Amino acid sequence: MSEYPSNDPRDSSLPSAPAGLRRRLAELRGPGTAPRPLDARALAALAANPGCDRRALLDGAGIDKNALATALGAPSDAGQSQFAFMRGNAFEARVKADGGAELLRLTHALLGGGPAPAPASRHVPDLAARGPEARTRRTAEALREAAGREAWTLLDHPMLALDVAGSPAYLEPDAVVVAPDGTWTVVEIKSFPMIDGAADPAKVGAAARQSAVYVLALEGLAETVPTARVRDRVLLVCPRDFSNLPTAAPVDVRKQLSVTRRQLTRLTRVPDLLAALPEGTVLDPALPAEELRSAVAAVPAAYAPECLSACELAFHCRASARSGDEVTALGRAVRGELGGLATVGAVLAAAHGETGDPADPAVAALRRAHRLRGEALGGTRTGGALPWAAPRARTAPDDARAGEAA
Numbered sequence: 001m002s003e004y005p006s007n008d009p010r011d012s013s014l015p016s017a018p019a020g021l022r023r024r025l026a027e028l029r030g031p032g033t034a035p036r037p038l039d040a041r042a043l044a045a046l047a048a049n050p051g052c053d054r055r056a057l058l059d060g061a062g063i064d065k066n067a068l069a070t071a072l073g074a075p076s077d078a079g080q081s082q083f084a085f086m087r088g089n090a091f092e093a094r095v096k097a098d099g100g101a102e103l104l105r106l107t108h109a110l111l112g113g114g115p116a117p118a119p120a121s122r123h124v125p126d127l128a129a130r131g132p133e134a135r136t137r138r139t140a141e142a143l144r145e146a147a148g149r150e151a152w153t154l155l156d157h158p159m160l161a162l163d164v165a166g167s168p169a170y171l172e173p174d175a176v177v178v179a180p181d182g183t184w185t186v187v188e189i190k191s192f193p194m195i196d197g198a199a200d201p202a203k204v205g206a207a208a209r210q211s212a213v214y215v216l217a218l219e220g221l222a223e224t225v226p227t228a229r230v231r232d233r234v235l236l237v238c239p240r241d242f243s244n245l246p247t248a249a250p251v252d253v254r255k256q257l258s259v260t261r262r263q264l265t266r267l268t269r270v271p272d273l274l275a276a277l278p279e280g281t282v283l284d285p286a287l288p289a290e291e292l293r294s295a296v297a298a299v300p301a302a303y304a305p306e307c308l309s310a311c312e313l314a315f316h317c318r319a320s321a322r323s324g325d326e327v328t329a330l331g332r333a334v335r336g337e338l339g340g341l342a343t344v345g346a347v348l349a350a351a352h353g354e355t356g357d358p359a360d361p362a363v364a365a366l367r368r369a370h371r372l373r374g375e376a377l378g379g380t381r382t383g384g385a386l387p388w389a390a391p392r393a394r395t396a397p398d399d400a401r402a403g404e405a406a
Contacts (some may be wrong), residue, residue, distance in 0.1 A: 030284025035062025045310035060270035072284025135159035212256035
């Protein structure tokens with residue numbers, strides 16, 4: 001994300017955003033710090049936690065969260081190994097070899113879209129352009145041309161645009177296939193294997209969430225092309241079994257698409273977040289650690305344990321939540337059940353009857369749980385034995401009495 005235009009995917013001209021917003025974002029990143037592009041993986045993670053203003057602002061401003069976490073003394077251990085990166089690139093090159101012949105064959109076999117792709121009917125347009133805005137415009141032109149060609153077209157690493165909380169994100173799917181019938185299909189190429197036609201469900205789920213972001217960006221562009229229709233099923237291409245040969249499976253992303261659309265709508269806009277910051281706030285990783293820590297603390301966060309697998313700042317936010325005695329460190333489900341009780345201290349005080357409104361359902365539940373815990377640890381319960389008490393072992397006299405009763 002090298003620039004910050006007012007980014008509507010349906011507008012191929014992509015006019016620039018107000019100069020004041022671009023200047024303020026540049027000041028927030030620090031002098032000489034280039035913005036970091038927001039990819040679909042980060043966008044899917046952002047949509048999974050729309051209540052986190054900190055992540056929305058950092059991603060919207062293009063700040064490198066990994067560098068920020070390292071400067072704060074809480075580096076993330078997330079990332080892809082160099083070996084996995086090289087293996088993925090080699091596999092992708094194989095899938096797209098010979099003008100994408102195998103990729104188009106798999107698309108036709110699994111999703112249809114018209115007559116089988118013949119060498120004469122394949123088209124791979126050149127999408128090269130300088131800068132993300134120009135590449136986005138070139139991709140839009142290529143998609144419109146493909147819609148009128150009624151042939152198989154493979155767009156290799158197209159550039160799509162999506163507005164995220166008032167700031168543009170440029171997204172680069174592995175490929176988009178345009179079929180002769182006008183359908184557009186997002187292709188996601190992964191290096192994890194499909195064994196006997198099935199892949200790791202967790203990895204497939206992550207790929208589906210990432211692909212849903214591409215589909216969402218593509219839908220906005222398809223609205224300007226009368227004959228275009230974006231599939232809500234993406235094509236997931238993986239190595240077959242333990243080989244390097246490609247196989248594929250269609251993945252329905254309607255659920256992920258609905259969730260992503262709703263969550264992105266809930267995100268606070270970047271200009272609003274900027275307006276709430278103290279004057280002169282800078283989030284440059286080159287700042288002294290203490291100054292940087294104060295600047296980061298000025299942006300509210302919504303930490304949850306799930307952040308550990310999705311956000312580079314998770315370790316720092318977890319430490320802050322724990323030091324602040326926040327119940328968010330225990331998980332979103334616990335936080336939701338406790339209502340207005342935001343700290344562990346407040347929860348314990350309410351449970352002990354020291355504070356809190358007895359009419360509050362959360363307070364009443366805590367006090368009841370505290371009472372039951374005390375009765376369990378004490379071994380007695382008013383009005384009878386504990387409901388979970390173990391049954392008394394049967395003895396010989398018991399068996400004899402049972403026989404007489406029979």
